[in-house]
Amino acid sequence: MQIKKIILLLLVVLSGTNSQAQKNARPNIIVFLVDDMGWMDTSVPFADSIMPLNRRYHTPNMERLAATGVKFTNAYAQPVCTPSRTSMLTGMNAARTRITNWTSPDKNIDSDAGDQQFAPLGWNRNGLSSVPGTGHTAYATPFPQLLKEAGYYTIQVGKAHWGAAGTPGANPYNLGFMVNIAGHAGGHPQSYLSEQRYGNMPGKAQMQAVPDLEEYYDTHTFLTEALTREALKALENPIRRKEPFYLNMCQYAVHTPIMADPRFVQKYYDAGLDSVEAAYASLLEGMDKSLGDIMDYLQRKGVAGNTIVIFMSDNGGLDHHQRGGAVNTHNSPLRSGKGAVYEGGIREPMIVKWPGVTRAGTVNSSPVIIEDFFPSILEMARVGSVHTVQQVDGRSFVPLLKNIQKPAARPLIFHYPHKWINIRTNEEAKLGINYYTAMRYDHWKLIYRMRTQGFELYDLSKDLRETNDLAQVEKEQVKKLALIFGRTLKERSAQMPVDKRTGKAVPFPDEAIQ
Amino acid sequence: MQIKKIILLLLVVLSGTNSQAQKNARPNIIVFLVDDMGWMDTSVPFADSIMPLNRRYHTPNMERLAATGVKFTNAYAQPVCTPSRTSMLTGMNAARTRITNWTSPDKNIDSDAGDQQFAPLGWNRNGLSSVPGTGHTAYATPFPQLLKEAGYYTIQVGKAHWGAAGTPGANPYNLGFMVNIAGHAGGHPQSYLSEQRYGNMPGKAQMQAVPDLEEYYDTHTFLTEALTREALKALENPIRRKEPFYLNMCQYAVHTPIMADPRFVQKYYDAGLDSVEAAYASLLEGMDKSLGDIMDYLQRKGVAGNTIVIFMSDNGGLDHHQRGGAVNTHNSPLRSGKGAVYEGGIREPMIVKWPGVTRAGTVNSSPVIIEDFFPSILEMARVGSVHTVQQVDGRSFVPLLKNIQKPAARPLIFHYPHKWINIRTNEEAKLGINYYTAMRYDHWKLIYRMRTQGFELYDLSKDLRETNDLAQVEKEQVKKLALIFGRTLKERSAQMPVDKRTGKAVPFPDEAIQ
Known part of the structure; x- marks a missing residue:
C-alpha cells in the first residue's frame, strides 16, 4: 500500500512536470x-x-x-x-x-x-x-x-x-x-x-x-x-x-x-x-x-x-x-x-x-x-x-x-465600399479601385462595381491577369456566384455605400442580379 | 531498494517543485x-x-x-x-x-x-x-x-x-x-x-x-x-x-x-x-x-x-x-x-x-x-x-x-562639479548651487566650495536648517572629515573642475585643507 501511495503521488507530480514540459514544447x-x-x-x-x-x-x-x-x-x-x-x-x-x-x-x-x-x-x-x-x-x-x-x-x-x-x-x-x-x-x-x-x-x-x-x-x-x-x-x-x-x-x-x-x-x-x-x-x-x-x-x-x-x-x-x-x-x-x-x-x-x-x-x-x-x-x-x-x-x-487535400470551396470576400483615391472614372474601372467588392470562389472571381452595379467574372485558373471578363458569356455562373456573394455579405453585416441622390444603399450583389 | 529508489526520485521531483514554489514566493x-x-x-x-x-x-x-x-x-x-x-x-x-x-x-x-x-x-x-x-x-x-x-x-x-x-x-x-x-x-x-x-x-x-x-x-x-x-x-x-x-x-x-x-x-x-x-x-x-x-x-x-x-x-x-x-x-x-x-x-x-x-x-x-x-x-x-x-x-x-540597530558611520557623497544655472556668485553661495561637493558623515555635513576651496560644516543633529556654519570653530573636525571626504572622492575617481586660467583641477578637499 505504501508503495502504491508513493507511486500514485509520484505519478501526480510527474504528470504535472510532464504537462509543464508539454507546455514548453508548444x-x-x-x-x-x-x-x-x-x-x-x-x-x-x-x-x-x-x-x-x-x-x-x-x-x-x-x-x-x-x-x-x-x-x-x-x-x-x-x-x-x-x-x-x-x-x-x-x-x-x-x-x-x-x-x-x-x-x-x-x-x-x-x-x-x-x-x-x-x-x-x-x-x-x-x-x-x-x-x-x-x-x-x-x-x-x-x-x-x-x-x-x-x-x-x-x-x-x-x-x-x-x-x-x-x-x-x-x-x-x-x-x-x-x-x-x-x-x-x-x-x-x-x-x-x-x-x-x-x-x-x-x-x-x-x-x-x-x-x-x-x-x-x-x-x-x-x-x-x-x-x-x-x-x-x-x-x-x-x-x-x-x-x-x-x-x-x-x-x-x-x-x-x-x-x-x-x-x-x-x-x-x-x-x-x-x-x-x-x-x-x-x-x-x-x-x-x-x-x-x-x-x-x-x-x-x-x-x-x-x-x-x-x-x-x-x-x-x-x-x-x-x-x-x-x-x-x-x-x-x-x-x-x-x-x-x-x-x-x-x-x-x-x-x-x-x-x-x-x-x-x-x-x-x-x-x-x-x-x-x-x-x-x-x-x-x-x-x-x-x-x-x-x-x-x-x-x-x-x-x-x-496534407495536400484540397479544402471545400468557400467565398473569400474583398470588400471596399470606399473611395481610396481621386482618379478618373475610366481609370477606376480599369484598375478596380474605389467602390468595389469582390469574391473569390474556387477558381472564379466575381467583381461587383458599386458605382454601376455591374459584374465582372474571371476564371483565375485560365486568366490570372483578369483581362477576359466572362460576365456576359457565363450569365448563369454570375447569377449563382452573386447569390453566394450577396448572402455572405449580408450574413457578415457588410456595409454598402449610400447614393447621395436617392439616399438608398447600393443593392447587394444578389439583389442587383435580379 | 525499489521503495528507496522511488522515494529518492520523488524527492528529486519534489525538490524541483519546491524550488519553483520558493521562486514564486520571492x-x-x-x-x-x-x-x-x-x-x-x-x-x-x-x-x-x-x-x-x-x-x-x-x-x-x-x-x-x-x-x-x-x-x-x-x-x-x-x-x-x-x-x-x-x-x-x-x-x-x-x-x-x-x-x-x-x-x-x-x-x-x-x-x-x-x-x-x-x-x-x-x-x-x-x-x-x-x-x-x-x-x-x-x-x-x-x-x-x-x-x-x-x-x-x-x-x-x-x-x-x-x-x-x-x-x-x-x-x-x-x-x-x-x-x-x-x-x-x-x-x-x-x-x-x-x-x-x-x-x-x-x-x-x-x-x-x-x-x-x-x-x-x-x-x-x-x-x-x-x-x-x-x-x-x-x-x-x-x-x-x-x-x-x-x-x-x-x-x-x-x-x-x-x-x-x-x-x-x-x-x-x-x-x-x-x-x-x-x-x-x-x-x-x-x-x-x-x-x-x-x-x-x-x-x-x-x-x-x-x-x-x-x-x-x-x-x-x-x-x-x-x-x-x-x-x-x-x-x-x-x-x-x-x-x-x-x-x-x-x-x-x-x-x-x-x-x-x-x-x-x-x-x-x-x-x-x-x-x-x-x-x-x-x-x-x-x-x-x-x-x-x-x-x-x-x-x-x-x-x-x-531592526533598529544603527549602522556604522560612512561617507555619503553629493558631488556636483557643474554649473547648473546662471545666478550671481553671492546667490550661489547662499543656495549651495554650482560647483559644490558635500559629504554627510554621521551627523556632520561638510561642504566644499570648489570656486573658493572653502569649507562649511554643519551639525545636522542640531542645525537641520544649515544656518550655523561651524567650519571656523570646529577646525579639527573639518580636517578629519576633509581627509575622509578627499580619500573617498579619489577612491571613486571623482572629477574636479579645471580652472580655465591655470589649467589645473581644483584640489580635493583633503588637499585643500593642508
Whole structure:
C-alpha cells in the first residue's frame, strides 16, 4: 500500500512536470508581416513560372524560407492595410469588422476621399478595440490576447495600425501584447532614416513619427534594421525563460515614403532602375535581410526547430501613385495594385515553415485569406476552445500544411465600399479601385462595381491577369456566384455605400442580379 | 531498494517543485520614484514635527504607506535627477559614475551652463550604458538586468532619463527591463495634458514629448493618471503568471512644466495659493493618487501581502526658478532646493513597506542614499552573489528594515562639479548651487566650495536648517572629515573642475585643507 501511495503521488507530480514540459514544447510562432508588399515583389516566384519582376528583386531569405517550407500561391488579404491587419488579429472578414478602409492615426477621421456619387459611410474608422462601446470601432478578442492567456510571451514589433489615437486599439498592450516596440496608431513611418530620427525631428514630427527607437537616432541605422534588432532583443526574454513566444514582426517596409535603404540600393541603380524603383527594391531587400537575421537568430539560439515562421503581406503592391514607371505594371502579371480588388491589390506572397510539419519546398494553391491566420495560429499554439466576443470567419490552414487535400470551396470576400483615391472614372474601372467588392470562389472571381452595379467574372485558373471578363458569356455562373456573394455579405453585416441622390444603399450583389 | 529508489526520485521531483514554489514566493518589488519632489512636499512629516508645508500639501496615500511601513527621515539622493537615477540602477555613487549632471536627451551635449572660472568637464554626459566603450557613458550592470536574469518580470513605467538618444542607455530594454512604457531619453514631459498629447502635437513635438501614450490623446487623462493605468495594465501579466515582478514606477510629476492637475487644483486655489504653487500642489496630489491606486490594485489582486513598496524622490524640490513665492522657502525648514548640496537639494521623502518585515508606523533616522537601492533590492529579491562590471558603493538598507540597530558611520557623497544655472556668485553661495561637493558623515555635513576651496560644516543633529556654519570653530573636525571626504572622492575617481586660467583641477578637499 505504501508503495502504491508513493507511486500514485509520484505519478501526480510527474504528470504535472510532464504537462509543464508539454507546455514548453508548444511551438513558437512568428508572423513576419510586410507592409504594402505585392505578390511579385520577390525573387521567389509565386506564379507558375519566373516572371520579370522576380528577376528584378532580390529576396534570398524568402527563397531560403520557401525552400524549407510551403509556398501558398493563392493567399489573399484586403486591398488596404488596416482591414487586413484587423482581420488577421480577429479572424473576422473586413466586411464584418466594418473596418474596410485604412484608419487615420487621429480619432474620428474618415480617411475616405470625398465622392460625388456616394455619401460618407458609417464605417469603423477608429479601427479595432478591446473595449466594448468604443465609438466607431469593431469590438473583438484578438488572438494575441488568447495566446497570452495560454502562457505565450507575446511581442509586437513595428507597424501596428489597428486603432486610432485616443482609443484603446492605438495601444498594442490592449490587444494582447506584453511587449510593444514602435507599434502605434500610425500606418507608415514618417522617415526610414535614423538621421531624421524616423520622423521625430523637433518641431517636425507628425503622427507618423515612429516611437521607441531613440537608441538609434543618428546612428545610420535604417528603420528596417532598428526594428530587427529590437525584435531580437525582445526574443531574448522568452527564450531565456523557455516560454513559447509569439512575435508579430511587422516591418514598416515597403510602405511609402519610398526611401532608399543605403545598404542595398546601389545594385538596383546599377541594374538601370529609376531612383524610385531602385529605392523600392532596396526596401524589399532590407526587409528580406530582416527575415534572414531572424531566421539566423533562431538557429543560433537553438529554437529554430520549434519555431513556426509565417511570411505574409497586408495588401497588394502599390501601383498607382508614388511609384516609378507606368500604372498597372508593378504587380505584373497581376492586374492593378493596392486599393484594388483585382489580384494585384489582394494576392499576397505567403510562406509557412513549421519544422516537423511542413515539407520542404512544397507549394499549396488552395485559396487562403488573412482572417484564416486567427484560427490557424490558435491551432498551432494548441489553444483549444476559446471564448471570443466576435464571430470568426477565418478557417484554419493548418490542415493544408499537413496534407495536400484540397479544402471545400468557400467565398473569400474583398470588400471596399470606399473611395481610396481621386482618379478618373475610366481609370477606376480599369484598375478596380474605389467602390468595389469582390469574391473569390474556387477558381472564379466575381467583381461587383458599386458605382454601376455591374459584374465582372474571371476564371483565375485560365486568366490570372483578369483581362477576359466572362460576365456576359457565363450569365448563369454570375447569377449563382452573386447569390453566394450577396448572402455572405449580408450574413457578415457588410456595409454598402449610400447614393447621395436617392439616399438608398447600393443593392447587394444578389439583389442587383435580379 | 525499489521503495528507496522511488522515494529518492520523488524527492528529486519534489525538490524541483519546491524550488519553483520558493521562486514564486520571492517578493514583488515596486519602487515608486517621484521626480523633483522635496522632503517637505507631502502631508507626511519627515522632520521631528509637523511643518507648515506638511499642512499645505495633501498626500493621503503617502500617509497610508508611512502608517504601515518605515519612514526614513535621513534619506538622500544627488542634487539633480540623472545622477540619482543612474546611481540607483547601478549602486555606484555619482562621483564614480561621473554622471554628475542631468543628461540632455541629445547625444554628446554638455548640459552645463557656461562658466567664466571653470572649463567644461569631461563628464559622462551621455549617461549610463549597458555596452562597454559607448562614448561618454558609465558602463555598468543595472540591477533590473540581474532581477530579470533571476526570473523577475521587470517593468519600467514613466520617466527613465538614464541615457541620451543615439546610445543604448536611451532604451530601458537595454538596462534590464522587459517592458517599457513612456521611458526614454527625455527628463521631463513636454506637457502633462492629453489635449496637448503630452507634447506630441504635429509640428510642435520636441525631445520631451512623452512616447507610448497615444491611447489617451484628447481623452482628458492627465499624464500622471495615464502612467498609472499603464502600470496596472503591465502588472496584470506577472500577476496572472504568478511571477515575481519589479516595477520601476517613475512619475514624471512633479517636474516642470508645473501644470495644474485639474482633478486636484481647485482646493489649492481655495486655500489661497498662487497659480504656480496651486498647480505644484495638484501635481503632488495627483502623484499621490497614483501611489494609492497602485496600493489598491495590489490589494484587489491579492498580492499586497507579498509586495514591497519603496517610495522615493530623485532630488530636492525645485526652489529657484519656475516656482511661485520666494527662493529658499520651498523646502523649509531645509535650506535651498534642487541643484544644491544643502539639505533642500538632496534630502528625500523615503518610505519602505515590506509586509511581514517592516513594522507599521516606524521611523528610521539612519542616513541612507540612493545608491543603496541597488544592493537592497537585490537582497530583497534574494539574488545572491551577482556579477557586476562596476564597483558598488551602496550598502543594503535591508538590515535597517529588520531592526533598529544603527549602522556604522560612512561617507555619503553629493558631488556636483557643474554649473547648473546662471545666478550671481553671492546667490550661489547662499543656495549651495554650482560647483559644490558635500559629504554627510554621521551627523556632520561638510561642504566644499570648489570656486573658493572653502569649507562649511554643519551639525545636522542640531542645525537641520544649515544656518550655523561651524567650519571656523570646529577646525579639527573639518580636517578629519576633509581627509575622509578627499580619500573617498579619489577612491571613486571623482572629477574636479579645471580652472580655465591655470589649467589645473581644483584640489580635493583633503588637499585643500593642508
